[in-house]
Amino acid sequence: MHLAKRILNVAPSATLAVSNLAKEMKARGETVFDLSIGQPDFTTPDFIDQAAVAAIQSGAASFYTPAAGLPALKDAIAAHVLDQTGVRYSPKQLVVTTGAKLALYGLFQVLLDPGDEVLIPVPGWVSYVEQVRLAGGVPRAVMSSSHFKVTVDDLEAQRTKHTRAVIINSPSNPTGAVYTKAELTLIGNWALRHDILVVADDIYRDLLYNGATYTSIIQIDPAITANTVLISGASKSYAMTGWRIGFAAGPEKLIAAMTKLLGHATGNPTAAAQYAAIAAFSSDGQSVAAMRDAFEDRLNTVYPLLLQVPGFELPDKPQGAFYLFPNVRRAATLTHHTSVDDFVAALLAETGVALVPGRAFGLPDHARLSYAAAKADLVEAISRIQAFVGQN
Ligand code: PMP
Ligand code: GLU
Numbered sequence: 001m002h003l004a005k006r007i008l009n010v011a012p013s014a015t016l017a018v019s020n021l022a023k024e025m026k027a028r029g030e031t032v033f034d035l036s037i038g039q040p041d042f043t044t045p046d047f048i049d050q051a052a053v054a055a056i057q058s059g060a061a062s063f064y065t066p067a068a069g070l071p072a073l074k075d076a077i078a079a080h081v082l083d084q085t086g087v088r089y090s091p092k093q094l095v096v097t098t099g100a101k102l103a104l105y106g107l108f109q110v111l112l113d114p115g116d117e118v119l120i121p122v123p124g125w126v127s128y129v130e131q132v133r134l135a136g137g138v139p140r141a142v143m144s145s146s147h148f149k150v151t152v153d154d155l156e157a158q159r160t161k162h163t164r165a166v167i168i169n170s171p172s173n174p175t176g177a178v179y180t181k182a183e184l185t186l187i188g189n190w191a192l193r194h195d196i197l198v199v200a201d202d203i204y205r206d207l208l209y210n211g212a213t214y215t216s217i218i219q220i221d222p223a224i225t226a227n228t229v230l231i232s233g234a235s236k237s238y239a240m241t242g243w244r245i246g247f248a249a250g251p252e253k254l255i256a257a258m259t260k261l262l263g264h265a266t267g268n269p270t271a272a273a274q275y276a277a278i279a280a281f282s283s284d285g286q287s288v289a290a291m292r293d294a295f296e297d298r299l300n301t302v303y304p305l306l307l308q309v310p311g312f313e314l315p316d317k318p319q320g321a322f323y324l325f326p327n328v329r330r331a332a333t334l335t336h337h338t339s340v341d342d343f344v345a346a347l348l349a350e351t352g353v354a355l356v357p358g359r360a361f362g363l364p365d366h367a368r369l370s371y372a373a374a375k376a377d378l379v380e381a382i383s384r385i386q387a388f389v390g391q392n
Helices: 014-027 046-058 071-085 099-111 126-134 152-158 181-193 222-226 252-265 271-282 286-307 329-334 340-351 375-391
Strands: 094-097 117-122 138-143 163-169 197-201 228-233 246-249 367-370
Touching (some): 094 252, 099 126, 099 246, 138 152, 152 181, 286 375
Antiparallel strands (some): 094 246, 228 246
16 A cells, blocks of 8 residues: 555654553553543533534534634634733634644645744644644754743754744643743744744643743734734633634634635534534633632642652643653663653553653653643552652
């Protein structure tokens, strides 16, 4: 069977791979603490489910919608973004997608010609690199030099005449780091100066802890807003990962191009999910706050426990998202593993605790733990990690 070079050059998603393995082990009846995949462990709030049920039962969800999404959903998203950021996007500046993942995928497809480069901060989410490759672009890793965040100097060192875009994901997957307004102002102005589009992946913006605040790069000034495409979605804020609703907001020309592409790809995001998302984005935020509170409590429980595990190092307490990203190189050595990948594999096989190897995010000495799991499971999982490292 001949397959296109385009796909042969792409690595499978490591987050999905570990989580599939954990699911298989569970199906075999093994005890598994799946701290691999990044998704809220809560089910979707009932009022959101009910909106989808009503749309299904009335027949409204039976039909294709516009490729860019239902006008009512675009209005709800625009109102929500305006409320959170003070930035107003018109319907033509918004496209609803099948998850934020497809918003990013579509964006790179319409933005990049062969050889165009995208600056991707390291550590960073697994799919950015492969999505850029799938679009014929060249991912350029930018090692972060400041508390898991990139500075203008880091970016400038990797800029070439082919640089088309820079991705800023704050709060960050996999580190939970949050960029300050001052840091984003410097990055936004640098991007503007060099005509580099900013891709602001704000999907975790509702998940901030212990008093942390967030100003999105779209909020800094109108020139920076106009040079930015905002990516976000319903998955993380509303416990809606399975519904697959995301969006992109930005320059009309770019959004029109993405809409044209998606018109040939998905046609439209699933109608029932769009009706559910109208309820989500129009809601008063109480359900988001309740889940955020639970994540905060788990962070505050788990972070000090993790620091006690021999060979786990994580100097900064994360401020957002739901991940911890310790350096575990010493733990791997203590347990006689030559690589962190082997350590993570052995940990899963022997204790049932699933983490994602840091290699997936560009830092092979680290491992990612998602604390979007029940508190009792988190505590048990960490005590198993501690026993595993201690016994060897
Ligand atoms: N961006 C980041 C940083 C993510 O962690 C994820 C993972 N879910 C996504 C985008 C995509 O989210 P979704 O497709 O579920 O909206
Ligand atoms: N973004 C989540 C994660 O990093 C979900 C899985 C994925 O899409 O990669 O685990």
